[in-house]
Amino acid sequence: MAQGVPHRQSTLDEVAGLAGVSRSVASRVLNNAPHVSRAKREAVERAVHQLGYVPNPTARALATRQTGAAALVVSGEDPSIFADPFFAQVIVGASAALEDADLHLMLCLTASDRGRRRVEQLLRSKGADGVMLMALREDDPLARMAEEAELPVVFGGRPVGLDPRWYVDVDNLGGARAATEYLISLGRTRIATICGRPDTEAGRTRHRGYQDAMLAAGLEPYPPAAGDFTEPSGAVAMAALLARHPDLDGVFAASDNMGAGALRTLRAAGRRVPADVAVIGFDDLAVARIAEPPLTTVHQPIEALGREMARMLVALIKGQKPTPLILPTHLVTRASA
Amino acid sequence: MAQGVPHRQSTLDEVAGLAGVSRSVASRVLNNAPHVSRAKREAVERAVHQLGYVPNPTARALATRQTGAAALVVSGEDPSIFADPFFAQVIVGASAALEDADLHLMLCLTASDRGRRRVEQLLRSKGADGVMLMALREDDPLARMAEEAELPVVFGGRPVGLDPRWYVDVDNLGGARAATEYLISLGRTRIATICGRPDTEAGRTRHRGYQDAMLAAGLEPYPPAAGDFTEPSGAVAMAALLARHPDLDGVFAASDNMGAGALRTLRAAGRRVPADVAVIGFDDLAVARIAEPPLTTVHQPIEALGREMARMLVALIKGQKPTPLILPTHLVTRASA
DNA sequence: CCTGAAACTGGTAGCGCTTCCAGTCTTCCA
DNA sequence: TGGAAGACTGGAAGCGCTACCAGTTTCAGG
Numbered sequence: 001m002a003q004g005v006p007h008r009q010s011t012l013d014e015v016a017g018l019a020g021v022s023r024s025v026a027s028r029v030l031n032n033a034p035h036v037s038r039a040k041r042e043a044v045e046r047a048v049h050q051l052g053y054v055p056n057p058t059a060r061a062l063a064t065r066q067t068g069a070a071a072l073v074v075s076g077e078d079p080s081i082f083a084d085p086f087f088a089q090v091i092v093g094a095s096a097a098l099e100d101a102d103l104h105l106m107l108c109l110t111a112s113d114r115g116r117r118r119v120e121q122l123l124r125s126k127g128a129d130g131v132m133l134m135a136l137r138e139d140d141p142l143a144r145m146a147e148e149a150e151l152p153v154v155f156g157g158r159p160v161g162l163d164p165r166w167y168v169d170v171d172n173l174g175g176a177r178a179a180t181e182y183l184i185s186l187g188r189t190r191i192a193t194i195c196g197r198p199d200t201e202a203g204r205t206r207h208r209g210y211q212d213a214m215l216a217a218g219l220e221p222y223p224p225a226a227g228d229f230t231e232p233s234g235a236v237a238m239a240a241l242l243a244r245h246p247d248l249d250g251v252f253a254a255s256d257n258m259g260a261g262a263l264r265t266l267r268a269a270g271r272r273v274p275a276d277v278a279v280i281g282f283d284d285l286a287v288a289r290i291a292e293p294p295l296t297t298v299h300q301p302i303e304a305l306g307r308e309m310a311r312m313l314v315a316l317i318k319g320q321k322p323t324p325l326i327l328p329t330h331l332v333t334r335a336s337a
Numbered sequence: 338m339a340q341g342v343p344h345r346q347s348t349l350d351e352v353a354g355l356a357g358v359s360r361s362v363a364s365r366v367l368n369n370a371p372h373v374s375r376a377k378r379e380a381v382e383r384a385v386h387q388l389g390y391v392p393n394p395t396a397r398a399l400a401t402r403q404t405g406a407a408a409l410v411v412s413g414e415d416p417s418i419f420a421d422p423f424f425a426q427v428i429v430g431a432s433a434a435l436e437d438a439d440l441h442l443m444l445c446l447t448a449s450d451r452g453r454r455r456v457e458q459l460l461r462s463k464g465a466d467g468v469m470l471m472a473l474r475e476d477d478p479l480a481r482m483a484e485e486a487e488l489p490v491v492f493g494g495r496p497v498g499l500d501p502r503w504y505v506d507v508d509n510l511g512g513a514r515a516a517t518e519y520l521i522s523l524g525r526t527r528i529a530t531i532c533g534r535p536d537t538e539a540g541r542t543r544h545r546g547y548q549d550a551m552l553a554a555g556l557e558p559y560p561p562a563a564g565d566f567t568e569p570s571g572a573v574a575m576a577a578l579l580a581r582h583p584d585l586d587g588v589f590a591a592s593d594n595m596g597a598g599a600l601r602t603l604r605a606a607g608r609r610v611p612a613d614v615a616v617i618g619f620d621d622l623a624v625a626r627i628a629e630p631p632l633t634t635v636h637q638p639i640e641a642l643g644r645e646m647a648r649m650l651v652a653l654i655k656g657q658k659p660t661p662l663i664l665p666t667h668l669v670t671r672a673s674a
Numbered sequence: 675c676c677t678g679a680a681a682c683t684g685g686t687a688g689c690g691c692t693t694c695c696a697g698t699c700t701t702c703c704a
Numbered sequence: 705t706g707g708a709a710g711a712c713t714g715g716a717a718g719c720g721c722t723a724c725c726a727g728t729t730t731c732a733g734g
Contacts, residue, residue, distance in 0.1 A: 009463070011720060022684035027722060035682055054462040058404060059720030061395045062689045069443070079429045083623075085422050092416045095446045099455065104464075106406070107444045109432045118436065125391040126346065127441075231627055260627050267629070286420075290568055290597050292604070292629045348690055359714040364692060372712055396690030399719050 010051040019047035030055060069104040070313055071128040073119055075135050075142050079111035084229070084257075085285055086302055087134070090156065093306025094132065101314040103129065110142065123149035130313040132156055138199040152316035154309050158201045166316065168308045168325045172202050175298035175329030176209025179252050179280040182296075182331055184217045188250035188278055194237040194262060195224040196254040203229075206254040206282060222248075227258045231287075234261025242269055249277055250337070256281040256288040259295050263336065267292075278337035293335035300329045347388040356384035367392060406441040407650055408465040410456055412472050412479050416448035421566070421594075422622055423639055424471070427493065430643025431469065438651040440466065447479065460486035467650045469493055475536040489653035491646050495538045503653065505645045505662045509539050512635035512666030513546025516589050516617040519633075519668055521554045525587035525615055531574040531599060532561040533591040540566075543591040543619060559585070564595045568624075571598025579606055586614055587674070593618040593625040596632050600673065604629075615674035630672035637666045 016026040029044040110116045130152035136159035146153040155167035193210045196203030214221040225240045227233035253259035259281025284299035315322040353363040366381040447453045467489035473496035483490045492504035530547045533540030551558040562577045564570035590596035596618025621636035652659040
């Protein structure tokens with residue numbers, strides 16, 4: 001709108017021409033590479049300014065074989081999985097770290113088959129400089145594709161049944177154990193768990209943490225009620241637990257959403273929280289603070305997870321060899337336990 | 338990992354060579370353009386398969402002047418604004434629609450100055466085929482940049498003080514009016530509002546809807562308590578309202594988060610909902626269902642918002658001239674009113 | 675005043691793909 | 705059977721940038 005004429009994008013040649021130097025020199029100025037005299041550098045800068053020149057990223061990408069973008073792939077057959085605020089926080093962290101490296105963020109939600117094919121294409125055609133992979137379920141074909149791709153790949157959380165070379169994870173085991181131990185320390189002995197999807201690493205590991213803590217305290221772990229990390233599934237699972245074990249006095253839910261669902265069911269069943277039943281969640285999302293009563297939960301550094309994934313990816317892209325990372329979790333006590 | 342040798346990416350030339358045709362023909366086959374005999378087409382396809390050839394998107398982009406990507410820019414000085422599950426839903430919708438058009442999604446969070454500069458760069462260098470812009474606050478410099486960019490731009494929600502050519506919005510006015518009218522129809526007369534940021538179109542318009550409905554019913558609108566769409570701000574605003582108008586019997590909150598905050602404050606103040614005070618929110622996010630009591634709210638089709646933005650952008654990229662869109666909202670009644 | 679190293683400079687060859695265009699080959703009608 | 709319309713084909717010219725490299729300049733040291 002500024003200029004009536006469609007203002008053909010100016011090129012480096014034109015800049016060089018206006019500055020009275022060769023294209024090579026102009027290129028060096030733009031990438032502030034050495035071997036450019038002060039005078040020419042300034043001349044080029046002037047020309048750039050005058051023409052409003054902006055380098056064409058595509059051409060640069062073709063020449064350097066670097067796209068300047070990193071992909072974040074969120075896998076899962078149901079697109080609604082992405083509605084979990086968890087991912088939003090991961091993105092905030094990743095975005096910040098990528099910005100520092102001047103990389104763009106490409107977001108790929110692979111709900112459909114078509115989406116998966118596109119990601120495969122992306123990997124094979126090197127349409128990005130690197131890839132971050134999240135929420136891989138067991139046997140997710142993406143994991144294999146990623147391993148085969150000759151491209152830096154960082155996993156967010158470890159996929160079940162795979163042992164990726166580079167990943168950032170959260171201490172699910174320690175967090176779940178700490179939560180369960182806390183319930184035990186409160187004097188609860190009839191502690192059940194609402195576990196997450198068993199085909200995810202987080203679901204399994206958090207359940208194992210619960211079991212470990214119970215066994216270590218000489219208590220018998222209850223058979224878990226399974227949910228899928230969502231609020232409704234937590235409510236349903238809680239109902240099942242109450243039916244099976246009417247006398248339980250503690251619940252460890254493997255996600256805040258499921259914890260909130262559990263609270264809802266308990267409220268409806270007339271159980272007081274925490275007086276009758278103490279509840280602990282996992283994640284420390286906003287819902288935990290808002291829940292009634294506010295949910296004691298295991299805090300995991302989600303934004304940091306995103307940030308570290310991105311940092312690790314950037315390191316890989318630069319040719320470094322970073323080491324896998326497991327971020328700490330810690331208990332946040334609120335009213336529910 | 339699959340092959341030990343780094344397996345140099347094969348090129349179209351190699352495909353053509355193996356198929357015994359010229360590169361042009363091979364290119365035509367790939368883009369299934371006309372003027373290729375059946376025999377050669379098959380030969381090329383065989384070669385593609387045999388070499389595991391994948392076209393290089395960067396080279397293609399340079400030649401066609403089309404990047405194959407669309408950017409979604411979420412503006413806001415605080416990155417945490419993005420943590421709102423609202424955006425996740427927009428993304429789900431947009432992602433699906435872009436996938437249909439075989440475009441990649443580039444996500445830009447412009448919290449920092451640097452981020453803004455990068456978006457400006459993106460716009461000016463045509464680093465994407467089009468841009469979707471969201472959450473523009475008053476005087477957001479991005480709005481100007483976008484208008485100046487010679488690039489298809491679609492706004493999500495209308496920025497304050499601008500009248501963009503292409504946008505998709507939600508019927509904030511009608512929704513807010515419907516919510517307020519519903520409170521009135523319930524026999525409430527002392528209805529206050531917790532409004533959102535007045536420097537956003539949604540904040541203003543929802544407030545105007547409240548006013549319109551009150552005036553139309555012959556009621557005096559209350560001076561609003563202002564929040565910023567977040568839960569804590571809703572709790573604070575509710576406290577202020579209670580202090581100013583201890584006798585109020587209805588509240589329209591301009592977001593579910595603020596509605597949830599209001600519920601929390603009301604509960605703490607010993608008011609029963611909805612018996613003493615009826616509360617209505619806006620958005621119909623998950624938090625509304627989880628709230629205690631579940632929040633009556635104005636549903637807005639968030640995923641559709643994202644989808645339609647993307648569709649409109651795709652149309653613009655194809656050179657069509659779509660028309661702006663305002664998506665309908667409707668009331669969802671739950672326990673809080 | 676000469677020499678060699680170091681600092682510059684710009685020509686040139688790509689990066690891998692699309693697309694235009696001038697030919698060549700078919701096909702089919704008169 | 706001649707010829708023209710129309711279907712193929714491949715050579716070549718880019719798209720805009722980087723990067724290598726040979727050539728030129730500059731300058732301190734001898």
